[in-house]
Amino acid sequence: MFAQEDMFSNIFQEGQSVIVHYVVLASGLVIETSSTVIRIQCDLLMTGEPSRKNLVLFLKGAARFSGEVENRDLYIRYFEERGVKSIALPPLSYSVAYENESLLYEALNNVNAYSGLIVTSKRALLLLQLVIKKLEEHQVKKILSTPLYVVGPSTKLAAEKLFFIDCRGGHSHNAQALAEYILSSSSATSSPFLYLCGNNHLRTVSVKFASKGYLLEEIISYKITENEGFKEKLKALLVQEAISHIVFFSPSAVSFSLPVLLQFIGKGVRVGAIGKTTSSSLADANVRVDFEAQAPQPTALFNSIKSHLWPE
Known part of the structure; x- marks a missing residue:
């Protein structure tokens, strides 16, 4: 150059x-x-601003656990192909809630008692997969033909790989949109829905269902904790690197990051989020959201942030 x-x-x-x-x-x-x-x-140029002045930090991804395949480099590759340097730091660590295996086994063994299953993260599928392997074949067939409501195309694809044949709601980008889809496409019955969720999930689905008289049973199928050493790594990054933009990928990332980030936000660092739920978490913490991606996709994020990367 x-x-x-x-x-x-x-x-x-x-x-x-x-x-x-x-x-x-x-x-x-x-x-x-x-x-x-x-x-x-x-190098990619826009309005005369060199790309080296922008360094985007993605607070996304997690320490992997067995059975999970995640392409964590997708956003980094997409941005760098467009001349923007980016780095990712995983705030969260996920683990399967093995202690609830027997509880889920009992529920799935009586799957006809439910109007459908709800999964808002592909991580919830890991415990489901584990339990299915231990059930009788005739019972497995009932489970795989039960309506399975999911958030997003990646969760839908993961469920279809487990041979679920009636996956619905894959166009929904968050739990609220999925809940609204379920309520608008099904009638309230005396049979509850079974919701496989994380330990710190928001009450979005349960509140929506209760407001319309729908019944919901919840089983914690995975747990979210702060990734070991995350705050120290984040502080070191913010001190040593000239971070220009920070992108939050989940409400949990917001809660784990804020104690460190509040020392740096507002000092020329712009803040963005994936989806309205994460944006709301930032707003609740009195953090201004400069940009918001409407969908959890690299294209959507880049389109939302590019005017801040190259201001006119």
């Missing part, structure tokens, strides 16, 4: 008058004059 001034002095002779139009692509800068089109391989 060479300086912009040197680049243009090598292209145009001194005193030459030209009309210049330019288009920025991920692969470089395209300069069009009245007589020719010149392609220059360079």
Whole structure:
């Protein structure tokens, strides 16, 4: 990469008058004059701001546990392909709630008593998968044909890999949207729904259901704790690196990070979130949300943040 001034002095002779139009692509800068089109391989440029001034911190992902396959580099790759450096720091650690295995076994052994199963995270599927393997074949067939309501396409895909044949609500991006979908697409019955959730889940689904007279049973199928050494690693990052933007991927990430982040937020660091639920958690903590991605996808996040990366 060479300086912009040197680049243009090598292209145009001194005193030459030209009309210049330019288009920025991920692969470089395209300069069009009245007589020719010149392609220059360079870093992604927008409104003259070099990408090195932006360093985005993703508070996402978690320490993995057996059975989970997670592409944690997807966001980093997407941003760096567009000239934006980013790093990820996992705030959370997940573990299967093995202590509730017998409770879930008993419930699934009587799955006909439920109107459907609800899963808002693919991590909840791990205990479900473990229990299914221990049930009789005829009972497994009943479970796999029971309506399974899920949040997001990744959870839907994970459920289908377990051979669930009636997955619904995969278009929903959060628990509130899924709850609203269930309430609008099914009639209230005397049979409850079985909700497989985490230990610190928000009460969104249960409150929505109660307001409409729907019954809900909850079984904790996975546990969320703070990743070991997270606060120390986060503080070191914020001190040593020139972080320009921080993105929160979950309400839990907000709660575990705030004691450290409040010392740095507002000092030129912009804050963003994935989804309305995480944005609300930040707002409740009196943290201004500068940008919000409407869906948990790299494209949606990049579209929400790019005006802050390259302000006009």
